[in-house]
Amino acid sequence: MTPPLTNLITPGLAPDILLRQIYLNVRDFAIFTMDADGKINSWNIGAELIFGYTPEEIIGQDVGGLFTVSDESDGEHRLEMAQAGQYDRAADYRWHRRKDQSHFWADGVLTPIRDAGGEIIGYLKMLRDITERKLAQDEMRRLATIDVLTGLANRAAFDARRSEMVSLAERSGQLLLLLMVDLDQFKEVNDALGHQAGDQLLQQAARRIRAVSRESDYVARLGGDEFALLQLHVPSPSSGGVLAEKLLHELALPFVINGREVKISASIGIAVCPVDATTPDTLLKKADLALYHAKNAGRNRFHYYTEELDEVAHRKNADHNELRRVLHNGSYWMEYQPILAADGRVIAVEALLRLPGFLGQQPVEYVISLAGELGLLPELGKGVIWRACAQLRCWLDAGISGVRICINTCARELQSADYLTQLDTVLGAFQLPAEAVEVELTERDAIELERSGSQIIEHLRARGIMVALDDFGTGYSSLSYLRALPVSTIKLDKSFLRDVPSSDDANAVVKMVIKLAQDLRLNVIAEGVESAEQAVFLSDSGCGAFQGFLYTPALAVDDATTWLHQHGAGRR
Incomplete structure (x- = not known):
């Protein structure tokens, strides 16, 4: 039991009057005591005004209820009591909680109450509400920064x-x-x-x-x-x-x-x-x-x-x-490289983007990345599609039929919200059937689309548009994705043909990939064919189509038109 506070007051000071004054009239300070377990056992008028609890409501309650929920959960009130016991006082400079759950900033001190033998039998707490001063100090610090x-x-x-x-x-x-x-x-x-x-x-x-x-x-x-x-x-x-x-x-x-x-x-x-x-x-x-x-x-x-x-x-x-200027002026153009079937028929033409000046000397991937950074990729892609399809329409009108146009794209372009609408518009404008267009994208882009959950390739295929994996085999773990990707064609990267047909190992790899594609009912086009020996080997291995310098490099539009006429495109 906590001893009467009169035992702690020097004789001659009329302790009962002094205590009455403190508990009934000191309104600016909360003064209260608690037992050794932290249960409140006295409560002055100042504590009632500051915290909002009457003595009847708070006496017998644990002092932790006066701390914020977070501090109470962390046991800050127990730590404060332990510190007071060790050092004979503990400073209290923190947020506290009122009866209505609002918070105020307090400046106070906790001291132990000891019996005649020095044992702690309770604690005395005195604090005051200095919220306004605290907020003013915080504002001063803020203004200082x-x-x-x-x-x-x-x-x-x-x-x-x-x-x-x-x-x-x-x-x-x-x-x-x-x-x-x-x-x-x-x-x-x-x-x-x-x-x-x-x-x-x-x-x-x-x-x-x-x-x-x-x-x-x-x-x-x-x-x-x-x-x-x-x-x-x-x-x-x-x-x-x-x-x-x-x-x-x-x-x-x-x-x-x-x-x-x-x-x-x-x-x-x-x-x-x-x-x-x-x-x-x-x-x-x-x-x-x-x-x-x-x-x-x-x-x-x-x-x-x-x-x-x-x-x-x-x-x-x-x-x-420079890219902004090129797109604004429309000063880029397309070149075209034919794709031939094993029997020599021209079955497709790949449209290749060309730019003037320094940009024209850079890999097309660099130009695509620049367009992406500038937010101009949709504009560039739209221009490429329109020009390629317009040229196919010209060839069809000139009697060059039976060929499709192959257009390169990338994942970022395909993820544009209006890509399909734009493609439908172009096909309608030039009266082209969907099967006249083949979209080419790299393995990396196709895998990016698949991982993102995009259904764009499925939507293209549902429209009857062919989709080819370009540069197949350039190091993106493609084989594990071939079964999942709804593509129609793979284009063997020219790196596959290095040392073909002179190297047995190189030959074995090419045969294996072609056989895998056939089992998956995919068309196979070999890129970068440069010698007749390579073409014969690929044909014997089951490759269905060829593209490369053995036949022709990419050609300007007039040269491509002449080449197609000379090689019987459109005549069967």
Whole structure:
């Protein structure tokens, strides 16, 4: 049993009056006691006002009920009692729970009550509600870390976060990009329109930077017209160039300040951790140097600190712009390579995309990836389909019949919502039957579609459109998928024909694949046939069709038309 509190008060102080004053009149502090097990056994008016419980409701209850649900579950009240027992006091600076389940922030202390022998027989708790002060302090701390004008992080917060993210990048092996962004012509705007207009420009620029960046990116205003962006978890350093290009585009768009259109640009410097630097200060220094380089080179551009990265990123930027120009002007074209049956008949023609200049010297996969990055893949695919089908219509009208047109595509294009509608429109426009078109995609793309649960190949086949696996055997575990993929044709990659027919091992592999395809009721086309010996071997092995330099390389449209006429296409 807890002894009377009068035993703890020095004689002569009228303890009963003092206790009555404390328990009945001290309203700003909650004062209560509990026994050694944590059961509350006294409760003052201040505790009643702060917590909302009357003495009748709370006395006899466990003190854990005054803590938040989380803290009670974690046993924080028991830990506090243990600390008070060990150190004769325990500070209480945490959220607490009222009767109505609302929370308040408390500042208090718990002290043990001991008997004459020093044994703990209870505890005395005193605390007060300082929620308003706590929230005010939190707001002050928040304001200390943000730039009041733009709402972004400020320089102090950026310096602290930069150190944290460099350490995280080092521990996790992730790349960390630092982009320093400086607004060009900002001083001119300030001088011409005044500081208020300059402030509006900074606010709008901050919103654009935040909108372009990822939610996980850390964006700060360092002061004046300088901003910084930290980006973690990027696939490669060149991601910085892609983001910088977007920022330059957005910041070059007109700003409207007080009803007046204002145009500026930006310069961006990029440094990569750990490629360029492994410490926070060095990373910042190198990004600053890259920014200086961008401004000296004429502004409205970005530069990497590393010259090699700079060259790669700018090459891709130039390629993006070139592809946009090519598609806008329609300055790409198609070449055509015939496919022949074993008896020499022309059964199909593959349409191959060709582009001018530097892009035309790159693998078509690179061009497709550029189009995907720019969101232009549907536009490019639509153009290829229209041109190829238009040419087939011309050949049919010229008496070249009995051939189908083979059109290359990829998983991303096939996953477009309107792909089938677009294909139906083209077939209708040129009055082509579905069997006149064969869609070719690589094994990798076909497997990607199958794994994603896409039904596009089934829909194509249901329409009567043939589907071929291009470059079959180039290393994507195709054999295990052949049974599941609803394709009609496989095109043996030219790598299969290396050392055929001179190598018994190479011959055995080709025969095995052709036999497997036959068992699965698939057509087989051999790509890259360059010699008569290869053609004879493939024919004897059961291969049904051939394509390659032995017959003809890909031809411009007029040459292809002449070739088809000369080789009897359309005559049976």
